[in-house]
Amino acid sequence: xxxxxxxxxxxxxxxxxxxxxxxxxxxxxxxxxxxxxxxxxxxxxxxxxxxxxxxxxxxxxxxxxxxxxxxxxxxxxxxxxxxxxxxxxxxxxxxxxxxxxxxxxxxxxxxxxxxxxxxxxxxxxxxxxxxxxxxxxxxxxxxxxxxxxxxxxxxxxxxxxxxxxxxxxxxxxxxxxxxxxxxxxxxxxxxxxxxxxxxxxxxxxxxxxxxxxxxxxxxxxxxxxxxxxxxxxxxxxxxxxxxxxxxxxxxxxxxxxxxxxxxxxxxxxxxxxxxxxxxxxxxxxxxxxxxxxxxxxxxxxxxxxxxxxxxxxxxxxxxxxxxxxxxxxxxxxxxxxxxxxxxxxxxxxxxxxxxxxxxxxxxxxxxxxxxxxxxxxxxxxxxxxxxxxxxxxxxxxxxxxxxxxxxxxxxxxxxxxxxxxxxxx
Amino acid sequence: xxxxxxxxxxxxxxxxxxxxxxxxxxxxxxxxxxxxxxxxxxxxxxxxxxxxxxxxxxxxxxxxxxxxxxxxxxxxxxxxxxxxxxxxxxxxxxxxxxxxxxxxxxxxxxxxxxxxxxxxxxxxxxxxxxxxxxxxxxxxxxxxxxxxxxxxxxxxxxxxxxxxxxxxxxxxxxxxxxxxxxxxxxxxxxxxxxxxxxxxxxxxxxxxxxxxxxxxxxxxxxxxxxxxxxxxxxxxxxxxxxxxxxxxxxxxxxxxxxxxxxxxxxxxxxxxxxxxxxxxxxxxxxxxxxxxxxxxxxxxxxxxxxxxxxxxxxxxxxxxxxxxxxxxxxxxxxxxxxxxxxxxxxxxxxxxxxxxxxxxxxxxxxxxxxxxxxxxxxxxxxxxxxxxxxxxxxxxxxxxxxxxxxxxxxxxxxxxxxxxxxxxx
Numbered sequence: 001x002x003x004x005x006x007x008x009x010x011x012x013x014x015x016x017x018x019x020x021x022x023x024x025x026x027x028x029x030x031x032x033x034x035x036x037x038x039x040x041x042x043x044x045x046x047x048x049x050x051x052x053x054x055x056x057x058x059x060x061x062x063x064x065x066x067x068x069x070x071x072x073x074x075x076x077x078x079x080x081x082x083x084x085x086x087x088x089x090x091x092x093x094x095x096x097x098x099x100x101x102x103x104x105x106x107x108x109x110x111x112x113x114x115x116x117x118x119x120x121x122x123x124x125x126x127x128x129x130x131x132x133x134x135x136x137x138x139x140x141x142x143x144x145x146x147x148x149x150x151x152x153x154x155x156x157x158x159x160x161x162x163x164x165x166x167x168x169x170x171x172x173x174x175x176x177x178x179x180x181x182x183x184x185x186x187x188x189x190x191x192x193x194x195x196x197x198x199x200x201x202x203x204x205x206x207x208x209x210x211x212x213x214x215x216x217x218x219x220x221x222x223x224x225x226x227x228x229x230x231x232x233x234x235x236x237x238x239x240x241x242x243x244x245x246x247x248x249x250x251x252x253x254x255x256x257x258x259x260x261x262x263x264x265x266x267x268x269x270x271x272x273x274x275x276x277x278x279x280x281x282x283x284x285x286x287x288x289x290x291x292x293x294x295x296x297x298x299x300x301x302x303x304x305x306x307x308x309x310x311x312x313x314x315x316x317x318x319x320x321x322x323x324x325x326x327x328x329x330x331x332x333x334x335x336x337x338x339x340x341x342x343x344x345x346x347x348x349x350x351x352x353x354x355x356x357x358x359x360x361x362x363x364x365x366x367x368x369x370x371x372x373x374x375x376x377x378x379x380x381x382x383x384x385x386x387x388x389x390x391x392x393x394x395x396x397x398x399x400x401x402x403x404x405x406x407x408x409x410x411x412x413x414x415x416x417x418x419x420x421x422x423x424x425x
Numbered sequence: 426x427x428x429x430x431x432x433x434x435x436x437x438x439x440x441x442x443x444x445x446x447x448x449x450x451x452x453x454x455x456x457x458x459x460x461x462x463x464x465x466x467x468x469x470x471x472x473x474x475x476x477x478x479x480x481x482x483x484x485x486x487x488x489x490x491x492x493x494x495x496x497x498x499x500x501x502x503x504x505x506x507x508x509x510x511x512x513x514x515x516x517x518x519x520x521x522x523x524x525x526x527x528x529x530x531x532x533x534x535x536x537x538x539x540x541x542x543x544x545x546x547x548x549x550x551x552x553x554x555x556x557x558x559x560x561x562x563x564x565x566x567x568x569x570x571x572x573x574x575x576x577x578x579x580x581x582x583x584x585x586x587x588x589x590x591x592x593x594x595x596x597x598x599x600x601x602x603x604x605x606x607x608x609x610x611x612x613x614x615x616x617x618x619x620x621x622x623x624x625x626x627x628x629x630x631x632x633x634x635x636x637x638x639x640x641x642x643x644x645x646x647x648x649x650x651x652x653x654x655x656x657x658x659x660x661x662x663x664x665x666x667x668x669x670x671x672x673x674x675x676x677x678x679x680x681x682x683x684x685x686x687x688x689x690x691x692x693x694x695x696x697x698x699x700x701x702x703x704x705x706x707x708x709x710x711x712x713x714x715x716x717x718x719x720x721x722x723x724x725x726x727x728x729x730x731x732x733x734x735x736x737x738x739x740x741x742x743x744x745x746x747x748x749x750x751x752x753x754x755x756x757x758x759x760x761x762x763x764x765x766x767x768x769x770x771x772x773x774x775x776x777x778x779x780x781x782x783x784x785x786x787x788x789x790x791x792x793x794x795x796x797x798x799x800x801x802x803x804x805x806x807x808x809x810x811x812x813x814x815x816x817x818x819x820x821x822x823x824x825x826x827x828x829x830x831x832x833x834x835x836x837x838x839x840x841x842x843x844x845x846x847x848x849x850x
Contacts, residue, residue, distance in 0.1 A: 076818050079829040082759065083777050097819070110818035117816075296763040296775060322756070331747070334507065336764070338721040343768040350721060352508050391542075393501050393535035394522070404504040 005035040005418035008048065011056035011384065012398050013040050015063050015374040016358040019306060023374075024398040029053075030061055032380040035418035039376050056384050059412055060401055063372050064124025064381035065326035066364035069223070069265040069286035069315025071129040072140050072153075073098050073107075075114040077319035086229035086295050089320070091163075098131045098156075099165035107136035111143050119147035120423050121324050124381040124416045125368050127152045127223055127263055127286070127315075129196055132168055134176045138183055145188045148421045150368060150381070154196025154223055155180045159207045162198075170207045177211070181218060190416065194263075199225040200236050200249055212254040221261040221367075223286075226250065227274070228266035229297045247274040257281030263367060265315055266291075267305075268298045275308055284311045284367050287359065289332040291317035299340040302333060303348035306355065313364020314356075327406050330356035353403045384413035430460040430843035433473065436481035436809065438465050439827050440488050440799040441783040444731060448799075449823040454478075455486055457805040460843035464801050481809050484837055485826055488797050489549025489806035490751035491789035494648070494690040494711035494740025496554040497565050497578075498523050498532075500539040502744035511654035511720050514745070516588075523556045523581075524590035532561035536568050544572035545848050546749050549806040549841045550793050552577045552648055552688055552711070552740075554621055557593055559601045563608055570613045573846045575793060575806070579621025579648055580605045584632045587623075595632045602636070606643060615841065619688075624650040625661050625674055637679040646686040646792075648711075651675065652699070653691035654722045672699040682706030688792060690740055691716075692730075693723045700733055709736045709792050712784065714757040716742035724765040727758065728773035731780065738789020739781075752831050755781035778828045809838035 009032070013025045023040075031038035031048055038048070074094055081093040101107045118126065128144075128151055130137035137155040144151045155177060159168045168176070177195070184193045195215050197203045203211075215222050227233055227246045236246045243249035247270070250256040256264075258281050265286040267278070278285065287300055305312050314329045315321070321329065330353075338350040351359075365372020371379045385405045396404070414421040434457070438450045448465075456463035456473055463473070499519060506518040526532045543551065553569075553576055555562035562580040569576045580602060584593045593601070602620070609618045620640050622628045628636075640647050652658055652671045661671045668674035672695070675681040681689075683706050690711040692703070703710065712725055730737050739754045740746070746754065755778075763775040776784075790797020796804045810830045821829070839846040 079815075079831070080821075080825055082828070083775070100819075106818060113816045113818065293760040293764055296767050298767050299764060335718040339718055339724060339761070339764050340768070342721050342723050343765070350508070390504075391538045393531060393538065394525075396505075400505055403507070406504070 006033045007052040007054060007418070008032070008044060009054050009056055009061055009382065009384070011059045011061040013061050013374060014398060014402050016354070016362045017373065017375065019355045019358040019363070022354045022357065022399065024402070026398055030374060030382070032418045035380050037374050037376055037378040037380050040374055056413070058388065060385040060387060060398070060405060061382055062385065062402070063361040063365065063374060064383050064414065064416065065122045065360050066313055066368070066372055067123045067126040067316050067326055068263055068284065068313035068364040068367060069288055070126060070318045070324070072111060072114045073101050073131050074319035075117070075324070076110050078324070079322050080319070082294050082322065084295070085231070086297060087231055089295055093319070095163050095166055099163065101131040101133045101136040102165065104135055104139060107133070107139055111136070111140045115143040115147050117324055118144070119149060119421060122383050122414070123149070123324070123326055124383070124414065125150045125365060125371055127194060127367065128154070129223070130155055132156045132158055132166055132173070134180045137180060141184055141188060141191045145191045148190065148416050148419050150190045150416055152192050152194040152221065152223070154194040157197045157207060157211060158202040160202060160204050162202050170204060170210070173207055174210050177214065181214070185218070193220060195220050195222045197224050197255070200246065201232065201239055205253060208253040208255055212260070215260045221263070222255060223263040223265070224250070224255070226264035226267050227269045228292070229295065230269060233269055245271055245274050247277050251277060251281070257283035261367065265317060266297065266300065268292055268300045275304065275310060278310055279308055282311060284313060286315035286364070287312055287333060288315040288317035288321055288329070289336040290322060290329055291320035293332065293336060294322060295320050299336045299344070301340065301345070301348055302337055302351060311366065312359055313367060314360045326360045330360045330406050333359065353406065357402065357406065380415060380418040382415045386412035431458045432477040432479065432843070433457070433469060434479050434481060434486055434807065434809070436484045436486040437823050438486050438799060439823060441779070441787045442798065442800065444780045444783040444788070447779045447782065447824065449827070451823055455799060455807070457843045460805050462799050462801060462803040462805050465799055481838070483813065485810040485812060485823070485830060486807055487810065487827070488786040488790065488799060489808050489839065489841065490547045490785050491738055491793070491797055492548045492551040492741050492751055493688055493709065493738035493789040493792060494713055495551060495743045495749070497536060497539045498526050498556050499744035500542070500749070501535050503749070504747050505744070507719050507747065509720070510656070511722060512656055514720055518744070520588050520591055524588065526556040526558045526561040527590070529560055529564060532558070532564055536561070536565045540568040540572050542749055543569070543574060544846060547808050547839070548574070548749070548751055549808070549839065550575045550790060550796055552619060552792065553579070554648070555580055557581045557583055557591055557598070559605045562605060566609055566613060566616045570616045573615065573841050573844050575615040575841055577617050577619040577646065577648070579619040582622045582632060582636060583627040585627060585629050587627050595629060595635070598632055599635050602639065606639070610643070618645060620645050620647045622649050622680070625671065626657065626664055630678060633678040633680055637685070640685040646688070647680060648688040648690070649675070649680070651689035651692050652694045653717070654720065655694060658694055670696055670699055672702050676702060676706070682708035686792065690742060691722065691725065693717055693725045700729065700735060703735050704733055707736060709738060711740035711789070712737055712758060713740040713742035713746055713754070714761040715747060715754055716745035718757065718761060719747060720745050724761045724769070726765065726770070726773055727762055727776060736791060737784055738792060739785045751785045755785045755831050758784065778831065782827065782831065805840055805843040807840045811837035
């Protein structure tokens with residue numbers, strides 16, 4: 001029973017069962033059996049007493065954070081060029097940077113930085129956009145595999161309305177996608193491919209239909225963007241006049257959930273009908289409040305999503321989002337919901353800290369299976385937070401300490417599927 | 426000519442002359458003479474060539490940041506209790522914490538943490554609220570003096586609508602204020618007192634008039650709160666029905682600028698008439714976007730303030746604001762202005778990075794005199810930013826590097842009036 005993926009962590013255990021149910025169990029034992037959560041115990045049951053015990057003393061132990069939407073090649077642009085809206089920003093900042101990833105040397109330099117920083121962050125799972133370039137996307141997957149994190153990675157597809165250096169033709173896009181899939185599908189322990197049309201304006205209907213067929217044939221998930229910016233939404237209406245909206249356009253192209261596990265990032269300006277479609281098709285929403293703020297896109301009505309029981313997680317959306325920290329995105333989600341409540345709609349109450357914590361763990365984690373909680377049978381993804389580096393004069397409850405580390409995070413240790421991840425430089 | 430407050434820093438020099446004019450001078454010499462900026466030169470003029478030279482190589486050197494509004498006793502509460510609005514939050518979180526500062530031992534423990542963290546931050550000047558307690562406010566001033574930072578600190582006055590443990594009577598409030606002034610007025614090199622009525626609802630008209638007289642007699646500045654929250658504004662209307670608004674109430678009590686240098690924090694919901702009064706009376710606005718977001722107060726129309734040429738700086742407003750970093754407040758100011766533009770008023774354009782940088786340096790610094798710029802004759806307050814700890818694959822301009830450190834700050838060195846401040850734990 002002494003394999004390296006079975007062990008016990010001792011500390012203050014905190015996790016979400018639901019958006020409103022936060023479990024806080026002080027000074028207890030979190031048991032990992034073969035990479036999965038066995039349970040949380042006040043005393044170690046006799047059958048587990050031979051397992052290795054790591055005592056984290058007064059530290060907080062929480063599920064690893066889940067980033068449901070980010071762009072690896074844009075990490076080079078984080079904290080830059082923030083004075084624009086989406087469509088100009090793509091032209092001015094994003095596309096010129098992404099073109100550089102045709103050069104494998106540049107990709108190696110840039111993706112090594114991204115992979116190292118993601119490894120050291122509190123994130124244990126992420127769904128990631130690469131670029132259109134097959135080789136550099138494979139390189140990104142190689143680099144991420146060495147981190148030990150669990151990631152879905154997509155080679156991006158774009159065959160219209162894109163600069164020359166980033167515009168594929170449909171046939172080449174399909175060939176590259178298929179050959180990328182052949183090389184990557186079974187190569188890695190914890191990195192898997194995800195079909196990634198950039199967004200509707202940058203893909204022809206034909207290419208999108210091809211990609212839908214690939215998802216079905218190879219049983220692959222899909223990630224894209226939906227309803228981020230008002231100009232973008234108008235543009236989609238022009239490009240796809242037979243749809244009643246942006247979500248319906250994807251749906252008519254057979255790219256909107258149901259048997260294809262799907263993440264749609266943003267969803268800032270959805271209609272009620274679009275929310276219903278998202279519910280029916282079990283599409284995941286990646287809520288990206290730092291990005292939606294930085295690009296002046298608006299504030300997604302997350303309270304409405306939760307009231308309608310939509311599936312929602314959080315995304316950093318680097319580099320429109322300026323931080324790789326899902327803790328900071330939790331804070332931003334709460335802050336944005338407060339401003340939306342104050343400025344726009346007092347029927348939609350702000351998010352609470354508990355709800356934001358749920359979204360950044362179990363909410364997004366569900367896209368990866370049983371991920372983001374410490375309930376029995378969940379993948380053992382955990383981070384250990386040593387908040388004694390945050391000095392304070394008063395005594396605090398566990399729930400208060402969780403709130404504080406969300407606002408001011410400090411990580412001590414990190415596990416994915418029961419494997420300890422290095423946090424060294 | 427070799428006194429310790431005269432020296433030369435070499436590096437990439439960046440500072441604001443105005444909200445739209447950012448000066449970036451690569452690889453040049455910033456000369457400090459007796460604690461004041463002598464100038465920025467491409468070559469060292471012969472009369473200065475005997476000065477000590479510190480070569481910061483490729484680092485960025487910018488003016489120290491200015492925090493125009495924060496609460497030292499609330500630092501213990503940072504990142505906690507963020508799910509409330511102002512008036513409840515004061516009752517639930519703030520007042521119970523501030524009551525503890527009657528105990529000097531507790532105050533020492535808490536204020537030592539605050540002072541050390543402020544010292545290590547990028548802030549070089551701050552205007553700070555203490556509590557009503559005279560002794561612990563003096564202790565705070567003692568601790569801040571040892572940091573070397575330049576701070577204005579106020580013993581708070583409150584004689585109504587406050588919990589028993591924080592409610593002074595008018596006479597005691599005045600006696601304590603006067604004796605605190607006697608002890609503190611000339612005791613320190615860089616710490617000075619500022620008269621600090623908490624806000625209109627917590628002070629009787631009589632006490633406020635007393636405080637106005639003290640400001641005039643002793644030539645002291647004043648800091649308070651104005652127009653933060655809608656319920657608060659309604660309450661002020663009830664309490665002071667003869668005023669046409671919140672600012673007018675202060676003005677009728679002789680506590681609104683003109684010969685009294687005045688900071689009013691927040692100013693989220695001002696009328697046009699109130700903005701005119703602020704302009705006429707040369708009142709400084711401390712814009713606190715992290716706080717205004719966290720307490721769901723709203724978004725102050727900073728673009729309108731700047732169009733009207735009001736005097737504006739930034740405040741962290743700990744603990745309604747969750748961060749002591751003015752860099753993060755710059756980011757929050759830009760973000761809030763974008764959301765206000767998107768959700769409420771497309772006539773008021775979002776702030777740019779240049780404007781936010783100005784607000785956090787020269788904008789707020791002007792309250793302290795010639796502070797917040799590297800123009801000749803300014804106080805030599807500087808920070809050295811070593812952004813090579815932020816890895817990136819591309820080459821960047823100085824202006825891009827400034828934007829990046831604002832979003833992702835790293836401090837190497839810090840000076841106040843030409844004195845180097847320790848950044849060690």
